[in-house]
Amino acid sequence: MEDDSEPEQSCWAYLPDVCLSNMFWWLDDRDRSRAALVCKKWNQAMYSGSLWRTRTITFSGRPSRSNTSEFESALWYVKRFGKYLEHLEIKFLNPYNAVLTRKFQVTMRGLLSRLGKCNSRLVSLTIQHLELDRLVWKNGIRTQFIKNVSTFLKRMSKHLDYLNLKGARVTLEEGCELLSSLSYLKNKSFASEINIEDFFSHHLSIYSSPLFHQTMSTFRNLVILTLNYNCISDDLLDILCEHNAHSLWTINIKCHIHDPHGQVVWGMSWANLAKRAPKLKVNFFFERVMKHNSLARILLAEIPLRSISLRSCYFSDPDWSMRPTLTNLLPAYKHILQKLTLEFNNDHELLDEELLQLVLSCERLFFLKVWAFLSVAFVERLLQNRAEGKCVLCTIKVRIYTTRHETSEEDRLLRDIYKKFRNLIDSELNYFVIAYPMV
Secondary structure, three states: OOOOOOOOOOHHHHOOHHHHHHHHHOOOHHHHHHHOOOOHHHHHHHOOHHHOOEEEEEEEOOOOOHHHHHHHHHHHHHHHHHHHOOEEEEEEEOOOOHHHHHHHHHHHHHHHHHHHHHOOOOOEEEEOOOOOOOOOOOHHHHHHHHHHHHHHHHHHOOOOOEEEOOOOOEOHHHHHHHHHHHHOOOOOEOOOEEEOOOOEOOOOOHHHOHHHHHHHOOEOOOOEEEEEHHHOOHHHHHHHHHHOOOOOOEEEEEEEOOOOOOOOOOHHHHHHHHHHOOOOEEEEEEEOOOOHHHHHHHOOOOOOEEEEEEEOOOOOOOOOOOHHHHHHHHHHHOOOOOEEEEEOOOOOOOOHHHHHHHHHHOOOOOEEEEEEOOOHHHHHHHHHHHHOOOOOOOEEEEEEEEOOOOOHHHHHHHHHHHHHOHHHHHHHOEEEEEEEEOO
16 A cells, blocks of 8 residues: 655754744855755745845955955855845955956946846945055056946945945045945935045045035934044034034044144034034044144044043154143043043153043043053052942053063062952953053
């Protein structure tokens, strides 16, 4: 007698679609393709849009056998799954020569062209650290690449919400062309976040450019703006006040030693913006801009400063002193400052007392990171004040520089301090303190 019953199914055949999709989510492209060959159901799972919404496409910048597969894989992905894409990041790692930049440009032309035709949901685009001012970018390749990206941004401008072109290093005209592409259709852009830190080439005084101001006036819904201080001017602050005060939440500003930062910005402009945008918080990041007269011209009391980072990158300069900055400038923000990062070589001056008094005066400071020449006693005094409720620090990260090769004595003292305040550290603090030889 023949058995008409169906063959017994594996338990995998009854796996819910949501579980199958989650399983596929953890696989790389190669394994997903292999899994899709198992059966029809698994093949359908391969084309679930949720698997392909976010993508990072990485191109190596050096000649290798994998280069060809990288470029081909990127094009394959866009052709098969580009219509699902919502968040795209493209990385081009340290291009080695003009041959690779040319290959990258040609690949990006095809990739962006295809994506522009099939995709209507991309909300986030990140292409960082291109450094288009390097010699490996020949003029023709550079010009064509910028044209390709600009054309793509025009197509995506209806729904693109986030654009990150940090480190592009373009000219003023090229940069404004790219940013203007976001307002191509309606002469207005409703992107909520743009990152143009190190977007323009070094040494450009962007703050004095009417073209830049005209370009920035097209943005009408900015929530987060990241840029360099060489873009900041009274005109820009007035533009932000007029068009984005209702939405503006955060401005991140980098000030680098090689960028022009001698412009005069009036406190009234900052005060007007802070009044019109009451939720606004400003974060400053200084790279090797440490002299008091330069900082005093920039750090105006009217700025709603929430975070500041001052880094000298190990450079020691006896012509500058951190003391007036700690005692005169930063206390102006004692009611609002929340995060403080200090990384400098102060081997010519001791700052334990000044730094401790600054921390104790800042009533909302919850994050402290310090790399400097300090005494071990500073850490103990800081923890004692935290234990007594005289500050509200939640994160303490300290690297104590020393001129000695051997740090065994400092290490022993730091272990004793940890034992003394162990209950506080383990229960309430993100704590990391070490001694570090600076020789």
